[in-house]
Amino acid sequence: MNSFGDRDRIILAGLAFYGYHGVMMEENNLGQRFRIDLELGLDMDAAALTDDVAQTISYADIYDLVKLAFEEKRFKLIEALGHHIIMRLFGTFEQLDWIRIRVRKPEAPLPIVVGEAAIEMVRTRAQVNG
Template sequence: MDSFGDTDRIILAGLAFYGYHGVMMEENALGQRFRIDLELGMDLGPAAKADEVSATISYADVYDLVKEAFEERRFKLIEALGLHIMQRLFGRFDRLDWIRIRVRKPEAPLPIVAGEAAIEILRTREQV
C-alpha cells in the first residue's frame, strides 16, 4: 500500500469523454473515447461531521472542471493530459492534498484484442 493508502479521499471513477488527444493522425482526425478515474485526497472529517456540501468538494464541480480541462486543448500524450487536469484541480480546490489520476484509452491504436492503454499519476500539491 502506498503512503496515501490510509487517507480520506473522494473517488470519481469511469468519467467518460470523447476527445482528439494522441500522437497518430487518425486520433486527431477521428477522435476516440477516454475514461478518467480520480482519487482526490483531503480530510473528509469536517464534511462528515457537518453533513454540509460547503465542507467538502462538490462532485459536480470536479466533473465540470475535468471536462473543461479535457476539452480546452489537445495533447499528444495522455501523460500530459493527466498532469494538465491535476494542475487545474489543484488550482481550483485549495482543500486537496493529493490527486491520483488514471487516464485510459480503451480504443488505443494497438493490435490488441482486449484491454486498454492507460497512465496513472500520483502527486501531492507540492509536486505539481
C-alpha cells in the same frame, strides 16, 4: 496499500469523454473514447461532522472541471493530459492535498483484441507547487 494509507479521498471512476488527443493523425481527426479515474485526497472531518456540502468538494464541480480541462486543449500524450487535469484541479480546489489520476484509452491504436493503454500519475500539492 498505497503510500497514502487510509487517508480520506473522493473517488470518481470511469468518467467517460470523447476527445482528439493522441500522436497518430487518425486520433486527431476521428477522435476516440477516454476514461478517467480520480482519487482526490482531502480532509473530510468537517464535512463528516457537519453534513454540510460546503465543507467538502462537490462531485459535480469536480466533474465539470475535469470535462473543461479535458476539452480545452489537445494533447499528443495522455501523460500531458493527465498533468493538465491535475494542475487544473489543484489550482481550483485549495482543499486538495494529493491527486491520483488514471487516463485510459480503450481504443488506442494497438494491435490488441482486448485491453487498453493507460497512464497513472500521483501528485501532491507540494510536488506541483515546487
